[in-house]
Amino acid sequence: MKSLTEYLYFQIPNRMGFLNITPTVEKLVEKSGVKEGLLLCNAMHITASVFINDDEPGLHQDYQKWLEELAPFDPSPARYHHNRTGEDNADAHMKRQIMGREVVVAITNGKLDFGPWEQIFYGEFDGHRPKRVLVKVIGE
Structure with missing residues (x-):
């Protein structure tokens, strides 16, 4: 069995944003040499997400508006108990929970086996600092 583990690093300049990481992930699948297997791609921070859409x-604008309506940014400790710890990112934790931690994609004939229009995205909900994503490819 072959495997490849790589880390992608991001520093999104805005508090919330989405980045298409599909081309980078496709290059890593090719680098792995795996023809039949699985890709795991997950955010390694509890205020970031990896998702397919x-x-x-x-x-993307609709997602940002919807997420902000569900869990509005409010740094005050009055709205979110988490912010009573000195943090100001309780909303980012909730947004991540909605958008998910990771994706698993089949690899068939050396390519990501997507449905129509599917792409992999990194989602940031508490930006302005470096974060990382794990990419793991396993298979034959």
Whole structure:
């Protein structure tokens, strides 16, 4: 069995943002030499996400608006108990919970086996600092 482990590093300049990481992940699958297997890609921070969806700017704007309505940014400790610890990112933890931690994608004939329009994204909900994503490829 072959395997490859790599880490991707991001520092998103805004508090919230989405980055299409599909081309980078595809290069890592190719580098691994795996023809049949699985890709695991996960955010290694509890205020960031990895998810699959369509790369359409309007949809990304809709996600940002929807997430902000569900868990609005409010640094005060009055809204979120977590912020009573001295943090100001309780909303980011909740947004991550909604968008998910990781994705698993089949590798078939050396390529990510996506459905139509599917792409892999890094989602940031508490930006301005470095964070990392694990990419692990396993298979034959």
